[in-house]
Amino acid sequence: MPQDLPVDPRGPRFSAWMTTVILAVVLLTGWWRLLAAQTVLFAMCAFISLKLNPWGHVYRFAIQPRLAPTTEREEAAPLRFAQGVGFVFALVGTLGYATGLTTLGQVATGLALVAALLNAAVGLCLGCEMYLLLRRYAPANARPQ
């Protein structure tokens, strides 16, 4: 898995706001193809590189130049882990909507939205906070190394 360099922490916050909007649209419309696209985006960021996140590029080119510079940096590993958690919820949500299990789709999408909104609004990474719990109850062969 390629390593990402530490990033300006305001970039992931912007990305989390965009994810929140997308997930809210999915909940309101039930448009599962949009959720499927978000699932692919989560997967690319979690398993390949954060550089593949288009919201990161929007932030760098359209927003960052308008903000005061910062020396603060955030490590990539927690961000990628959070994207992985988002991927799981979004995948379950997509499968739920696509197979007619709408309630499952709504619950999974709602949980992903909660995590994205907490990240965007207060900078809290719910998946990272729950890492120890997830690890404790994850099957041995599914634990991150």
Next chain:
Amino acid sequence: MTGVWALVGALAVAGALAVLLKVREGRISRRTTPSADLPAPVRELLTPGVTLVQLSTTFCAPCRHAKVLLRDLADRTEGLTHAELDVTNLPDVTTRLGIMRTPTTLALASDGTEILRVGGVPKRDSLLDALRPHLP
């Protein structure tokens, strides 16, 4: 229509969680864990004074903020030392210590007795006040 309720529910849950986690952030809890129960990787970090053992993981974003704060506090306080332990691959340690989240910071006496623990990024002043009776 159920989508609207699902959205409202998600927003309510997010709001409640934000308040709950904000209240719990940096909260000090006192417990007296016997030193005999201390896992070896933690025991190895003990110093003659009070040791702040910060338990972190690779996936913990606020651990870096906690490290900066605790290191500075230790540098400025006599008898206080800061050490960080990466528990990403040490689930037995977190299970034995009953730790559910990172960062969690343990304040340990030189014999390994737990003085207190802090969940999340500590609040500098309240932590120092709580530690003062145990410092020279």
